[in-house]
Amino acid sequence: MKGIFRQLFRMVGLVLAAGLASAVLVRYSPGALVDQRELNQRLSEESLADMRAQKARNSNVGVNFLAYLRNLTHGDLGYSESNNAPIASLIADRAPATLRELGVGLGGGWLIGLGLAIPAGCFRRAWMYDAASSAAAGLLLSLPAALIAYLCLMAGTASGTVLVIVLAPRIFRFARNLLVQAYGAHHVEIARARGIREWRILSAHVLPETAPQMLALLASSVSMAIGAAIPVEAICDAPGLGRLAWQAATARDLPLLVNLTMLVTVATIAAVMLSEMAASREASALL
Amino acid sequence: MKVARAVAIGLLGAVAIVALAPEWWAANRYDTQFRAIPDTPPAARFPLGTDAVGRDRLSRLIYGTRVSLLLAPAAALLSCVAAGILGGLAGLAGGFIDRTIVAAADLFLSLPWLFLLLIVRACLPLNVSPAASVAITFLMLGVLGWAAPARVVRAAVRKLKSSEFVFMARARGCRPWRLLWCQLRPNVAPILLAQFWVAVPIYILTETTLGMLGLGVAEPLPSWGGLLRELEGDSFLARPYLLAPAILLALVIGSFQLLLSNEDFSI
Numbered sequence: 001m002k003g004i005f006r007q008l009f010r011m012v013g014l015v016l017a018a019g020l021a022s023a024v025l026v027r028y029s030p031g032a033l034v035d036q037r038e039l040n041q042r043l044s045e046e047s048l049a050d051m052r053a054q055k056a057r058n059s060n061v062g063v064n065f066l067a068y069l070r071n072l073t074h075g076d077l078g079y080s081e082s083n084n085a086p087i088a089s090l091i092a093d094r095a096p097a098t099l100r101e102l103g104v105g106l107g108g109g110w111l112i113g114l115g116l117a118i119p120a121g122c123f124r125r126a127w128m129y130d131a132a133s134s135a136a137a138g139l140l141l142s143l144p145a146a147l148i149a150y151l152c153l154m155a156g157t158a159s160g161t162v163l164v165i166v167l168a169p170r171i172f173r174f175a176r177n178l179l180v181q182a183y184g185a186h187h188v189e190i191a192r193a194r195g196i197r198e199w200r201i202l203s204a205h206v207l208p209e210t211a212p213q214m215l216a217l218l219a220s221s222v223s224m225a226i227g228a229a230i231p232v233e234a235i236c237d238a239p240g241l242g243r244l245a246w247q248a249a250t251a252r253d254l255p256l257l258v259n260l261t262m263l264v265t266v267a268t269i270a271a272v273m274l275s276e277m278a279a280s281r282e283a284s285a286l287l
Numbered sequence: 288m289k290v291a292r293a294v295a296i297g298l299l300g301a302v303a304i305v306a307l308a309p310e311w312w313a314a315n316r317y318d319t320q321f322r323a324i325p326d327t328p329p330a331a332r333f334p335l336g337t338d339a340v341g342r343d344r345l346s347r348l349i350y351g352t353r354v355s356l357l358l359a360p361a362a363a364l365l366s367c368v369a370a371g372i373l374g375g376l377a378g379l380a381g382g383f384i385d386r387t388i389v390a391a392a393d394l395f396l397s398l399p400w401l402f403l404l405l406i407v408r409a410c411l412p413l414n415v416s417p418a419a420s421v422a423i424t425f426l427m428l429g430v431l432g433w434a435a436p437a438r439v440v441r442a443a444v445r446k447l448k449s450s451e452f453v454f455m456a457r458a459r460g461c462r463p464w465r466l467l468w469c470q471l472r473p474n475v476a477p478i479l480l481a482q483f484w485v486a487v488p489i490y491i492l493t494e495t496t497l498g499m500l501g502l503g504v505a506e507p508l509p510s511w512g513g514l515l516r517e518l519e520g521d522s523f524l525a526r527p528y529l530l531a532p533a534i535l536l537a538l539v540i541g542s543f544q545l546l547l548s549n550e551d552f553s554i
Contacts, residue, residue, distance in 0.1 A: 013390075014397050018394060021394065025406065029409075030411065030412050138544050139541065141544065142540035142541045143533065143537055144492045144536075146496045146499040146515075147499065147515060147536075150515075150518050151523075227399030227401040227402055230399075230401055230405060230500075231499065234500055246500060248409065250501060252410075252413065254410065257405075261398065261402070261406055264398060264402055265397055268398065
């Protein structure tokens, strides 16, 4: 219980630090205190003075961040000027598409990555299979996610499937190395010599032993998936949070980016935290 | 495997030689426009054809190789220097300094790499000169990429600090700076060198992704990411020569993978 509270405290601290850091970046970014509307010649001197006064009031990072946190408790995340819509509704609209994509990407990526890694670890004499699967993974790892997204787009593949293709080689490579190491352990060789079936060796000896590292890989695959979702959604024109982040970056919609930063920080840290807790439970069960 | 590694070294060497002096290999400058012959297919004069404004694609690929391949090591060097200083300081000092640096590294590592770059890139001016966009892109990569190698350096320094030879040096009255320079630095240098080589392909891939998203090196200066933007809205099946930068990129990163086996290039 104490560990959970410590992890939660760490998570809240990191999320707040990420929010404050991005707020500082926004405040001190070039042109932060200039409003494009000032170029509008139809605005009177009074309106311009009002706009400048409002910008000057917003220049204090600490006060602004506290006001943002206060509004956050009421579900108000601010307003996106580039999308001309409240940020909360934008995120609520786009999140389901990204969650679906991440679900397909992570599920498929793990299924294919782990599915291909198990025979590579299990059958040490199948060097041709190992070489072919490692070469295919190496080729996919040599291409950026944006290029894979473009090639898949030409083939008419959905964005979720693109994430599968991006994630599977990364999961395969880590999982293969872990499984090769686990299958080489002395007790596994003894189990084989005693005639224990392969599926039993896998389920009772290899997978439980690699569980902590696999859980760490699961957490980092969530982070990889979120990172890959940006170019994939931008290229595939998918209406998700990744595309929203890309649009916010190209339009310099900084309030929207601050909110997305905090959201992504929560998601990645929660994944890491859950995997650390599961890994420690698994490790204590093994002992 | 030895043959494959030798081929990889040869390929990287050849590409580096071309990248070092593109003027020798390219028939035209990257921004020379042949306005009478835009968008032509490959021919003897232009082996990869010309782009929409009549620029020689092969020449642009050669100049783009210089930008992508030479500035990634510069960015990797910057991040390794920062990692060496911050990771070394955290490992040596311990206490509050260690906790602060580790917390900052945790913060950097908690965000997906590309997302972090996107936020910082958005905070910097987007409409800048090509030279400034190169500097911004690679400074950003260098400055933001310190966290992962810094953790490795910190762990190594902490381990070295409690090693026997450091203990003996201390017992013989070795001063902290001398200890740092003569005992710790030579032992941490190979670790930093390994981190440098791991970072180079990651930065090349990151620049390509940023370029494809329109947030990398600005036109008319070419980079692999910028050149791959040409694929947008066009089928590579009809014009497969547009994939030349992708093939070169795959060969270069594949060569790095062969030389740095067991490393991940997550972008």
